[in-house]
Amino acid sequence: MAHQHPEPSAAQTDPEPAAPMPPRRRSRPTIGDVAALARVSKATVSFVVNGRAGVSSRARQRVLEAAAELGWQPSAGARALSTRRAQALGLVIRRPPELLSTDPFFPQFLAGVESGLSPLDYALVLQVVETEEAERNAYERLSHDGRADGVFLTDLQLDDRRPVLTDGLGLAALIIGPERRDSPVPALGVDDAEGVRRAVEHLHALGHRRIGHVSGAEGYVHAEARRRAWTAALDDAGLPEGPLEAADFTGAGGARATHALLDLPEPPTAILYANDLMAIAGIAAATGRGLRVPEDLSVVGFDDIPLSEYVAPPLTTIRQDVIxxxxxxxxxxxxxxxxxxxxxxxxxxxxxxxxxxxxxxxR
Amino acid sequence: MAHQHPEPSAAQTDPEPAAPMPPRRRSRPTIGDVAALARVSKATVSFVVNGRAGVSSRARQRVLEAAAELGWQPSAGARALSTRRAQALGLVIRRPPELLSTDPFFPQFLAGVESGLSPLDYALVLQVVETEEAERNAYERLSHDGRADGVFLTDLQLDDRRPVLTDGLGLAALIIGPERRDSPVPALGVDDAEGVRRAVEHLHALGHRRIGHVSGAEGYVHAEARRRAWTAALDDAGLPEGPLEAADFTGAGGARATHALLDLPEPPTAILYANDLMAIAGIAAATGRGLRVPEDLSVVGFDDIPLSEYVAPPLTTIRQDVIxxxxxxxxxxxxxxxxxxxxxxxxxxxxxxxxxxxxxxxR
DNA sequence: GGCGCCATTCAAACCGGTTTAAAATCTGAG
DNA sequence: CTCAGATTTTAAACCGGTTTGAATGGCGCC
Structure with a gap:
């Protein structure tokens, strides 16, 4: 009853008064625990897990056993601090959240990135920002905080300053999209032109001569690339220039652009869209005007999103293996x-x- | 003539930089630099940036000036190590990459999460895994590595063990989806049932009596919830049980299930799909059989993905504000x-x- | 037996912060 | 002018790893 409790926390466990034992922490084992169990130093444990030479097989064996027994794995966070390697890549996306969700490219790309990253035991840090300043800030923090060892640069614009920024930060970077001259950052992208050419040839072979194009958001590198490929392909096929309508990669934009093209005095008989989303919306727009697809209007998309095979009519398109x-x-x-x-x-x-x-x- | 270049960095313009010292990543200032410049200790700087009491306004002023001058921001990595707070949340998705990209829910949810996270200065760590074991491992590492302070649990299955796992790890977690009884982890989800009821009432009011359902992948909580809501709504409306076909949330599955329902001796006159993707594929499937939508078959989706408004015919659906x-x-x-x-x-x-x-x- | 060399092993410093405990300084009352 | 008490400041330990420089031990050789 009148027990004195000078040290309330220590008074709970009776048999061990000398050792202060924090009962709450169920934290995972550290390198120190492994070292103690294996009766070696932390350095030796570190050498073993990093495959460095200079450890006897006896010691290595004991370390491995101890690690297995405790279920220990090195903490990536602590490791990042000392090595300045985060074992993670960053992906910063500048786009309002509403728009992000309409982009069919994004989840596929993300899925591919993840499937490449997880076998290498790298994580992905994602950030969505809205302003250009926030974007710049995001790259700087990703770098300085040691959260990412490299970043992807997507949706590159024509006068984009991010390559210079990441280069200045000494941060590894990779542009997702067509290569650019004089860029300090390498790029990885497929050549859209080949697919566009094939599509135009296909339409030409079917007998089309007025082939329109609904392009993606202006200022974006890949939208420009597809538009230029369309112009060049028409030229190669010996066809006259076709009507062009600029849109924005969204369903609403695709529908609007389609109506604009069909309102022309001489509407195209085929339309090539810069992505499938706009093409599907275009089919609906044309159907809504009483046109039949493909009898009255041929439609070609770009991307081959999973749904394209399952709309009516199934969409002819250009497939990119985005994953x-x-x-x-x-x-x-x-x-x-x-x-x-x-x-x-x-x-x-x-x-x-x-x-x-x-x-x-x-006819 | 011979200009003097006292600055050490001046030799950079030489064509062949045989420079022995390539300063890879320009190291950003640390808390120590700020402390030195402000002529205080690291502890004082730490107190200032964390808004802790016990710093004179003079000292605080000097620290803030020094930090501004050096452009210093605390390193999240180092901070995570000492505080065990990562300032980041984790999202682990167990799904093959191919399937991830077909899910329209995912990017919208991600966009919403990001828009909630960035004002709070939290980052998001994403992982896609394929096996259940890898998934469990991912949660453990996220926790132990100090990469994430909490995790979202999505695509919960009926007998899911993750709530128990995260609870055991002492890791904050939140289930995305309907609440569950006896779960150690709280859940946040909208009530799908209300929308389903409204849809069934709408169809009933139009005169439909045979209302079928194409459900989502079996074993998933939200697929079950929608299926049960459909059954209950039919019952409430005094309608007979309708034909059910299990699918998997994909376009292919939706098409297959639609054909199965339409092959019945007494096919439904309206079908409620567990998501828009399957509904759109269902429209195409029905159209391909020569049926007209909506004259011969009414179709209702679920989600209201951005494309739903722009297909032909525009899809009647149940909108969730996933963002x-x-x-x-x-x-x-x-x-x-x-x-x-x-x-x-x-x-x-x-x-x-x-x-x-x-x-x-x-009729 | 003494010596040098190489292979192991480890204590200690470090990464960039936070936090504690104690020292230093500043108050104001007596 | 003293001294207790409150306020401000800092040195040092710590988080969980990596890395370095030096200590240890075993071995062959003269």
Missing amino acids: AWGRAAAQQLVSLAQGHPFQATALPPVEFVARASTAPPA | AWGRAAAQQLVSLAQGHPFQATALPPVEFVARASTAPPA
Whole structure:
């Protein structure tokens, strides 16, 4: 009853009064615990897990056993602090959240990146920002905080300053998209032009002569690339210039642009869209006007999103293996972050997928 | 003539930099640099940036000036090591990469999470794993490595062991989805049932009596919830049980299930799908059989993905504000990770969106 | 037996912060 | 002018690893 409790926490466990034992912490074992159990120093344990020479096989054996018994794995955080390696890559996306969710490219790319990263035991740190300043700040913090060893640069704009920024920070970086001249940062991208050419040839062979294009958001490198490829392909095929309508990669934009093209005095008989989302919306827009696809209007998309095969009519499109692209990008950036030089990697080429949204034009 | 270049960095413009010292990553200032410049100790700087009492305003002033001059910001990594707080949340997704990219829920949720996280200066660590063991491992490492202070649990299965796991790790967690009884982990989800009821009432009012359902992947909590809501809503409306076909949330599955339902001796006149992706594929499947939507078959989706408004016919669906959900989840989990108790938050209710894919049944 | 050499091993410093306990300084009352 | 009490400041330990420089031990050789 009148017990004195000079040390309330110590009074609970009776048999061990000398050892102060914090009962709450169930924290995982540290390198020190392993070292103690194996009767070696922390340094030896560190050598073993990092495969460094200079450890007797007897000691190595004991360390491995101790680590296994305790279920110990080195803490990536602590390791990052001493080695300045985060074992993680960063992906910063500047886009309002509402727009992010409409982009079918993003989740596929992310899936690919992850599938490339997880075997290498790298994590991915994601940030979505809205302003350019916040974006710059994000890269700086990612670098300085030791949260990421390298970053992906996506949605590159024509006058983008991020390559210079990451270069100045000494942060490994990889541009996702077509290569650019004079860039301090290497790029990894597939050649959109080949697929576009194949699509135009396909339409040409069907008999189309007025082939329009609905382009993606202006100022973006990949939107420009696809637009230029369309112009060049028309030229190569000996066809006249076609009508162009600028859009923004969204369903709403695709629908609007489609109406604009069909309102022309001489509307195109086929339209090539800069992505599938706009193409699907375009089919709906044309159908809504009483046109039949593909009889009255042929439609070609770009990306081959999972849904494209399952709309009516199934969409003829240009397939990019975005997952493979993401995987290759992840591997490449890890390699760059580890200090290896850039090595050009072959990506699976874009592939033209003919489905039912294209047909000969009505005579 | 011979200009003097006293600055050490001046030799950089030489064409062949045989420089022995390539300053790779320019190291950013540390707390020590700031302390030295402000002529105080590291502890004082730490107190200032953490808003702790016991610093004279003179000292505080000097510290802030020094930090501003050096452009110093504390390193999240080092801070994580000493405080065991990562200022980051984790999201582990167990799904093959191919499937991840077909899920329209995911990017929207991610966008919402990010929009909730970035004002709080929290980062998001993403991991995609394929096996259950890798998943468990991921949570353990996230926790032990100090990479994340809390984790989201998504795609909960009926007998999921993750709540027990994170609870055992002492890791804050939040289930994304309907609440569950006896779970050690709180859940945040909208009530799917209300939307489903509204949809069934809508179809009933139009005159439908045979209302089928294409459900999502079996074993998943949200797929089950929608299926049960459908059964209950039919019952409430005084309608007979409808035909059910299990699918998997993908376009292919939706198409297959649609054909199965339409092959029945007495096919339904309306189908409620567990997500929009399957509904859109269902429209195409029905159209491919020569049926007209909505005249011969009414279709209702679930989610209201951005494309749903722009398919032909525009999809009647049940809208979830997934972005708001993600944002609320992020705020809630941060709060949990900071040790605050769970506080039920109101989510925007699901909303029934009537478009053109529903109509009275052909008589 | 004494010596040098090489292979192991380890104590200690370090990464960049936080936090504690104690020292230093400043008050104001007596 | 003293001294207790409150306020401000700092040195040092710590988080969990890596890395270095030096100590230890075993072995062959003269």
